[in-house]
Every structure is written in C-alpha cells, then in structure tokens.
Amino acid sequence: MNRTGSLYVTGNSLFHRLDGAVKLVLFMAWTVMTYMFLDLRVFVLMLVVGIALLVTAGIPFKKMAFLFWLMIIFTVLNGIFILLITPTFGTRLTGTDTPLIQLGYNTINAETLFYVLTLSAKYLTLLPITILCIFTTQPSAFAGSLNRIGVPYKIAYAVSIALRYIPDLTEEFRSTLNSMQARGMGITKEDGSIAQRLRNLAAVVVPVLQSALHRIDSVTNAMELRGFGTQKKRTWYSGKEMEGLDWTLAVLGVLLLAVGIWLKVQVLKGFWYPF
Amino acid sequence: MMQPIISFQQYSFKYKNQSEPTLKDITLDIYPGEKIWIAGPSGSGKSTLAHCINGLIPFTYGGDIRGRLSIAGRNPAELSIFELSRTVGTILQDQDSQFVGLSVAEDVAFVMENKAMPREQMKRETSASLERVGMLDYIDHSPYELSGGQKQSVSLAGVLSTDAEVLLFDEPLANLDPAGGRKAMQLIDDIHRQGGKTVIIIEHRVEDVLQQPIDRIVLMKDGGIEAVGTPDEILASGLLRGCGLRPPLYVDALRYAGVSLDGVQGLSRPQPLGIPGLGERLDGWSEQAAAGAPSQPAEPLLDVRGLTFGYEPGQPVLKDVSLLVGAGEIVALLGNNGAGKSTLSQLITGILKPQSGSMRYAGQDMASWSIRRRGEAIGYVMQNPNRMITQHMIADEVGLGLKVRGVPAAEIKERVAGVLQTCGLYPFRNWPVSALSYGQKKRLSIAAILVLAPKLMILDEPTAGQDYRHYQEFMDFIEQLAGQGIAFLLITHDMYLALEYARRAVVLSGGEVLAADTVASVLSRPEVTEPAHLKETSLSLFAKANDLASPERFVQAFINAEKKGKKGHE
Numbered sequence A: 001m002n003r004t005g006s007l008y009v010t011g012n013s014l015f016h017r018l019d020g021a022v023k024l025v026l027f028m029a030w031t032v033m034t035y036m037f038l039d040l041r042v043f044v045l046m047l048v049v050g051i052a053l054l055v056t057a058g059i060p061f062k063k064m065a066f067l068f069w070l071m072i073i074f075t076v077l078n079g080i081f082i083l084l085i086t087p088t089f090g091t092r093l094t095g096t097d098t099p100l101i102q103l104g105y106n107t108i109n110a111e112t113l114f115y116v117l118t119l120s121a122k123y124l125t126l127l128p129i130t131i132l133c134i135f136t137t138q139p140s141a142f143a144g145s146l147n148r149i150g151v152p153y154k155i156a157y158a159v160s161i162a163l164r165y166i167p168d169l170t171e172e173f174r175s176t177l178n179s180m181q182a183r184g185m186g187i188t189k190e191d192g193s194i195a196q197r198l199r200n201l202a203a204v205v206v207p208v209l210q211s212a213l214h215r216i217d218s219v220t221n222a223m224e225l226r227g228f229g230t231q232k233k234r235t236w237y238s239g240k241e242m243e244g245l246d247w248t249l250a251v252l253g254v255l256l257l258a259v260g261i262w263l264k265v266q267v268l269k270g271f272w273y274p275f
Numbered sequence B: 001m002m003q004p005i006i007s008f009q010q011y012s013f014k015y016k017n018q019s020e021p022t023l024k025d026i027t028l029d030i031y032p033g034e035k036i037w038i039a040g041p042s043g044s045g046k047s048t049l050a051h052c053i054n055g056l057i058p059f060t061y062g063g064d065i066r067g068r069l070s071i072a073g074r075n076p077a078e079l080s081i082f083e084l085s086r087t088v089g090t091i092l093q094d095q096d097s098q099f100v101g102l103s104v105a106e107d108v109a110f111v112m113e114n115k116a117m118p119r120e121q122m123k124r125e126t127s128a129s130l131e132r133v134g135m136l137d138y139i140d141h142s143p144y145e146l147s148g149g150q151k152q153s154v155s156l157a158g159v160l161s162t163d164a165e166v167l168l169f170d171e172p173l174a175n176l177d178p179a180g181g182r183k184a185m186q187l188i189d190d191i192h193r194q195g196g197k198t199v200i201i202i203e204h205r206v207e208d209v210l211q212q213p214i215d216r217i218v219l220m221k222d223g224g225i226e227a228v229g230t231p232d233e234i235l236a237s238g239l240l241r242g243c244g245l246r247p248p249l250y251v252d253a254l255r256y257a258g259v260s261l262d263g264v265q266g267l268s269r270p271q272p273l274g275i276p277g278l279g280e281r282l283d284g285w286s287e288q289a290a291a292g293a294p295s296q297p298a299e300p301l302l303d304v305r306g307l308t309f310g311y312e313p314g315q316p317v318l319k320d321v322s323l324l325v326g327a328g329e330i331v332a333l334l335g336n337n338g339a340g341k342s343t344l345s346q347l348i349t350g351i352l353k354p355q356s357g358s359m360r361y362a363g364q365d366m367a368s369w370s371i372r373r374r375g376e377a378i379g380y381v382m383q384n385p386n387r388m389i390t391q392h393m394i395a396d397e398v399g400l401g402l403k404v405r406g407v408p409a410a411e412i413k414e415r416v417a418g419v420l421q422t423c424g425l426y427p428f429r430n431w432p433v434s435a436l437s438y439g440q441k442k443r444l445s446i447a448a449i450l451v452l453a454p455k456l457m458i459l460d461e462p463t464a465g466q467d468y469r470h471y472q473e474f475m476d477f478i479e480q481l482a483g484q485g486i487a488f489l490l491i492t493h494d495m496y497l498a499l500e501y502a503r504r505a506v507v508l509s510g511g512e513v514l515a516a517d518t519v520a521s522v523l524s525r526p527e528v529t530e531p532a533h534l535k536e537t538s539l540s541l542f543a544k545a546n547d548l549a550s551p552e553r554f555v556q557a558f559i560n561a562e563k564k565g566k567k568g569h570e
Helices: A020-036 A040-057 A061-085 A089-094 A110-136 A139-148 A153-182 A194-225 A244-266 B046-054 B081-085 B104-114 B119-132 B148-160 B178-195 B231-237 B249-256 B278-290 B341-349 B371-377 B394-403 B409-422 B438-450 B468-483 B495-501 B538-545 B551-569
Strands: A099-102 A107-109 B006-015 B023-030 B035-039 B063-071 B088-091 B166-170 B198-203 B216-221 B224-229 B300-309 B318-326 B330-334 B356-361 B378-381 B456-460 B487-492 B504-509 B512-518
Touching (some): A020 A040, A020 A110, A020 A139, A061 A110, A099 A110, A107 A110, A153 B341, B006 B046, B023 B046, B023 B224, B046 B166, B046 B198, B088 B148, B166 B178, B178 B198, B300 B487, B318 B330, B330 B468, B330 B495, B378 B438, B487 B495
Parallel strands (some): B035 B216, B166 B198, B378 B456, B456 B487
Antiparallel strands (some): B006 B023, B006 B063, B216 B224, B300 B356
8 A cells, every 4th residue: 555545556447547436336236246146157257357357457466466365365265164164055056965075074065166166256256346446546536426426525525535644543543552562551462461452452542533533623624714615516626527438338337237137037047056 | 005904903802612812902904915923922812813814713613702803804704714715825734634635736726626616727727826836846746745844835835726815824834844944934935025915924933934024023922912013123122032932042142142132133034233343242252151061971871873774675764873872861863854763763662673783771782672671761752742641540641651560559659649749740640631731741741651760761852832931841841850860862853952952962864873963063064954954053144144253152152051041040
C-alpha cells in the first residue's frame, strides 16, 4: 500500500478508463452471477474472462501478490476442511456415492471432490474482478461517480475523506503504541499475558480516538469555511463524464445478468456433476 | 476617507458555555490593502477574533454578541459562512486538517467543487492558482509527499481561487521549521503586494512575523486590545513582554546592554541601526557579559557511536551518527523534518534496531536491552500530551508504568506522590485528567515517565503549540529537573528553545551530524543552519549588520544575560 492509503495503480486499460460507478455495477452483476450458480462450466468461463481482463490491465503482480495469495490460501484451506470434515457431502447433491480415498474414519468420494473443485472455482472467479476494481479505481474519482448514480454527495465524499485521513490515524496509532511500549505497556511478548497485552492495546485506543475526534472538529471547520455542504449540487475535479463505452458496458453487464438469471432458472438449475 | 473593510465597534463576545466574555469591547478598523498582525498569548482572544472575522462565530460557535461588526459593509450574522468566505479566505493553523483533498489539485479545487463549477473551468483555475504560489509542479502530489510549508502554500492557492479580498492566516507559522516559516512569510508578502489583498495574520512568534514588513500590529491581552501601532512603535514601547510575547532577541540584547530604544527606527528587523557608537558599546558589553567559567564537561550518560540505520539496504536514513549526552545535561537535537531526528530517538528507545554502531548508557552496552528496560533508563515524551494519557485519574496515569511492572501498591502510592510533588501537580492528585490545562497535561506526561526514575528523557518538540509564557514555565520546570541530575535530549526545530535552555546542540541534516558544539557557536554559522533548515539567529545577523567584532560572542553574551536575568527574577 502506498502512503495515500489507496491501492490505485496508474494505467490506461479498459478497466482504468471505465467509470467507477459502472465498475461497481459490473462487480455487483458478477458477484450475483457467481453466487447464483454451482456449475463448473460457468465458473471456468468467468475465470477465463476475468483473467483475460486482469492481464490486459497490466497491474504488476507484485502489487496484487498479497491479495492474490490470501484468496488462494483461503480457498485451498476451505477445500481441505470440507474434504476432511464432510468427506461424503457430495452425495447429498448427486445421490450417488463413488468412494475414492480412504481416510480411516470415513472415505472421500468423487462427488465431494468434484464439489470442492466447483466451490473453489466459484470463489476464485471473484478474485480477478475484485483485484481489478480495487487497483484500477482512483478513490476520488470513485466518490464522484457514486454521486452521479444517485448517492448523496455528502455520503459519497465520506469515502474520499476516509481515505485521506486513515493513513494519518494509523501513523498516530503507531507512534502512540511506541511510546506506550517504552512505559512497559506495549503489545509484545515481554509486556505480559495475552489479556494484559489486549488491555494495553485498548488503552492506546483512548488517546488516538480522542485525537481523531479533535481532528474531525478541525476538518469540519476547514470544510465549512470552504463552502462544503452549502449547495444542493457539487461537481468533482477528478473523473470524467460518462462516455459511450461506459454506458455500453453498464448495459452489457445488466444484460449478462439477465441472461444468467434465465440460465439459472431454465437450464443450469443445480449442481453440475458430469459423471 | 476610505471605508474600512472590517470594522469592530465596541464588540464583545461570550461563548455559550462560558461565564465571562472572551472578547471585551473591541473597537478596530481594518482598511483595504492593509497588512495587520494580531498578536497575543493564548487565551488573549486572538483566535476568537479570527472566528468572528471568518464566520465560525456565530455559525459554528454560538454565543452572545454585543456591539457591531461589519465586514465589507455587511453584518456577518446576516450572511452565511459560505457567502462570507467569498470576502474572507481563511488559512488554518493545522495544515493537515486543512488539506482535505487526496491530491494537491483536488484540495485547491475543493471550494470550486462546492460551488458546483464545471470541470473544465475548475481545472484551468486550479492550475492558475497553483502557479501563483509556485506549486504547479506538485499538482498531482498527495499530501504525504509535501512538507508543512508546501501544504500551506496549497491551502493558500485554494483560498486565492475564491478571489477573497481578505486573507486571514491563523497561526501560519505554528507547525513550520524556521526555513519553512521564512518562506511562508515571504509568500504571504508577495500575495499581499501583487494582489492588493488585505492580510490579517494571527501569530505569537514575533521575530518570524517581522521578517516581512507589517503595517500595523494589534496587541491583544485578556480579550481586549492593549495597543495598536507600527512595529517600531510597539517594539520600542516594551509592551510585548507584558503581553506574553517574546521580543526579538536583539531588542532584548540592546536592553541588556543598556541602550535606550526611545524613538529608534528599524527595530523590526536585524539591520544597521545608525546609532552612533553602538558597535563599540555592544562589543564592550559582550566582552564583559560573554566571559564566564567554561562549563565542566559532564560525565557521559548516553554515548552513541557510529549509528547507521536504513529501512532499505543502500538507503541509510542515518549515517554514522555519534552523540553524547552528559549526566544532568540539556542537549538540543536540531534539524529539519526528515533529517532523521525521530529515527534516532526510535533507535535510542529500541523501537528500531541499528544496522551498525553502538549505544552505551552509563558505560553499559545497551544492544541487548529490551524496549521495556530501555524505557526505565531513558524516557520518551511525545509532543502532544493528549496522545500519551490513557487513564481517567491523574494519580492512576502516573502510577500506570509502575503497576504494569508489578510494584506493590503502597510503594506506587509513595512514588506517585513524590513525582507529583516534583511536577507541581500534587494538589490535583485526585482530579480527573480532563480538568487539567494543556500545560499541566504536558507536565503530567512528564510525571508519568519520571516515576520510572529514568536518568535521561527525550522530549519531542516540548514547546510546540505553547505561547511564550507557558513555554517559559514549562522549560523552567525542565531546567529544574536537570538541576536534580536528569539529562534531557530536546528534539526540536525551535531555535530559541535550544539557545535559551540547551548547553550544547547537535545538528542533524540528511541523516548525518553536521555539527555538535555549543549552541551559540552552532547557530552563528550559516553553513550549518542553512542545510538544516534552521535560521541563523537574529542575534548573529544583527551583530553582523552592525559590524560587531564577534557575532558568536554577542550570542553568548545574550545567553548569559538571559540566565542572569532569570535568576534575578527568582
């Protein structure tokens, strides 16, 4: 994370140029699609599209490595636990039982293995689109586009102001913690039991919170003196007008969602198990 | 006759929740194009006066108003805070709170955004405003990439874009280092000249404000106006000290040397005064006053040698830093932001680990000491006491460090009482922390460390945000502790602080020690002060302007005279 507290990486890909609000619409459509189905074919298709988009965005892997591995590890652990705890869960979905791996207390069957594979693919489809939205959206431009799709500007601006001051707060928190540590009230092993360390951590919150409240007071004054909140409408320096591309993709997103719902209701109703 | 742009007539103001009025019977006319400096200690009402001018009173802070105030011919109470901001643009003291945008451009555009200006026009005007303050090159920078002074310039650009006739600066120098302060005053003066704006500066730092010409000084005290006059009139009157302000050091030096200031012109800046025989007289005085027994080198308490540290390999933040603090000594660690002062203190307290170099405390190697153990030997006190205080009651706060170390309750009580007595807080021992003033809280944060019985304390910007009187009270207290054998390392960019209270100064710049010598010598050398964003002291500038034989001796003479003066008061 850079010091501005945002993860934005500059670039000029399709996703970079896309309006923040449109990205939000696409992200929501994508998420709904993912949660609707339990069908590996759909997920493989979505994964391919998602990864293709991610590659064209040209975000350096180093930047997204943390998020990437976090999701992978989560998915793998999740899969392992399902296999170990409910090794025959797949039977409930398919009605068949094909024993595969002996566990001693039970047997993992092929149905469950395929279920875990499908579920992992389901989670992973969310990965490329999440990374895309986070890394290609300029936070201040995002506030502007939220405002445009009908979110009141005072609420939309809160996004921007939070991003502005979160790094200040974390810095304050860190330095307060450091000074407390010297007094013997830190959160490292030598500062006592877990309970004591938690108490110490809680104690640091008091001064930081107090200074945050004080900060809010002066920021409010600064904003008021510069006319925030006096007019019905507000314009935004960052961002741009919605273009043909934005409208096209927004409509496309909604259309795809409609197709998805139709598919779910009419064709791919349940868990897909080819064997 | 010209109409005043701001006019107070028998104006009084009382905050809603206070029993006494904060402003009492103010009558003051400010004319278009004037440059006014409103000076006074904290609590004198100068910030309240500023709130009245920019509309925070009555729109944000309510209360009782008596008398009349008109701004550009209208009563502010009948306008809105936003309408008023078209006439009065305010630049606040805290540059971080003022800077609400995620980038320079967005911050400048903030007012225009709120006026719902079309984007194209907004972009043009933003660039134009940034050009006027010389910050166009930084248009896409985030606030974290800017110094305090640069943030302030951005704020100024934002206000300029509104075309406000009056620019109100609320303590513009408060968070800037000396070089930043000089630039800020220069920029304010440029805008004043070029734009024909009315400029009102609220400040308590006398010498720094007077670096640029001022039309009139309004001296405030206890909510009323004490005096109004030109800088020469006010400086010669000797009223500053009575109003809790620090006169320029050379003006004090002239007084110590017994030079009469009646009717003397040109006192506002260190320049040749044209008083016949002044040079010889001052030389004679400094020769006599600078003499004194050279101080005995104290036994070394903290001995830092060859410290090198960097967050990334090949990019050292500190390079081969050595530093010596003797027992009971006060040493100033001077340097600009980013020079490595806080990194050094984090190395000493053990929060960071050095890549090479050694640290010894009273002869013992500290390398293996834990943060906690170091904390018992070397106390670290943050700038803002509110950020260190976690308990509700005063005695609990002081005893906390002992409690977590498992000290028996009876002993805690005894030690806390002793420390509170030392710090002059004993009468308040059963009070809640919230009942204390800022200065008392500052003492409390010292007491909470002192109770662990350290031999050395690191104070980070100990006097920031305090006016001269509180500053003096606090530092006299520190000096008294030093007299009891506790050594102090003052991390600061305040040169007066170093000059008046420290015996030696270590100057850090770009992670290296530039100089380590007596304060008088360090601050008389431009080759040291300039790279470290410090300023050569006005004493030394004055001595050079008036052709004195040795500027350094003149500075030393002043320091000695100050010390003697202080003892005289006690």
